[in-house]
Amino acid sequence: MTGTILIADDHPLFRQALAMAAAQVRPDARQVECANLPSALNEAVAADDLILILLDLKMPGAEGFSGVALLHAEKPQVPILVVSSAGAAQASLEAVRFGAVGFISKDADLSVIEQAIADALAGKTIAAPVDAAIDPVAAQIASLTPTQLKVLLGVMRGRLNKQIAYDLGVSEATVKAHMTAIFKKLDVQNRTQAVLAAKALGIELAH
Incomplete structure (x- = not known):
């Protein structure tokens, strides 16, 4: 196994869908699933080989975009891909402001999610970068x-x-x-x- 992928979502079925998508892209990676933000933070800190975080915004323990901010602060070198049902346009901007590499809607096709996972693992930013001078x-x-x-x-x-x-x-x-x-x-x-x-x-x- 090479690396760990953290999947944080409070809906079991969607965690399963994300796990399937991640396995298609990186079948050799270990997967860790969490249903709330505190456990996701604990797992992120414990995993020294973390290569990707798939994060839902609306989970127990998460307030606004605090989950992205906290996970990014704990593991600034690990890409965070937000996968959420929140309004895509504004949520995408806010997610990147807090340190995510991009945002994918839960309504997206599985192939789109798989490509986003592949891009995130390849070090690509999947959303327009935030201009620090403006923000x-x-x-x-x-x-x-x-x-x-x-x-x-x-x-x-x-x-x-x-x-x-x-x-x-x-x-x-x-x-x-x-x-x-x-x-x-x-x-x-x-x-x-x-x-x-x-x-x-x-x-x-x-x-």
Whole structure:
């Protein structure tokens, strides 16, 4: 076997379809399937031979495009191909802003999905690249570490530093240090501005 392909989707039938498509392109690759974002993150961190992530946007634990951002932060060198039923035009742009190499609709033919998988594995970008000069916030969000992203998501939920510390299993002082780094990277002065910066890039929490 050469490499691992992570398939993250909460619908078993569609996971099976993606697994079949991936097997057609890379029959020698090991496949790992996940039905929620936390398990996908754990598998991504654990796999040192990860070569591709196939990701659905709307999964338990995912909020807006946070799944793409978190997985990209954990494995920046691994291509992420978003396969989703979300509105293609806007979702494709947003997915690339967060670090995906492209977006494929779940309505696409299996042959189209297979070609997209082949292109992603070949290092091709399947969507127009985001111009960082036009969208500077994208580069700022991309500079956050995985833990800093998790802290920022906690802030967006209205969690206090001590609550975020409990959620992440770290000290409150560590959270404060991360907040200082987040403010610096996003070029903001306070929590409210940090939340607005994140929302400007499309991170919206589900209610």
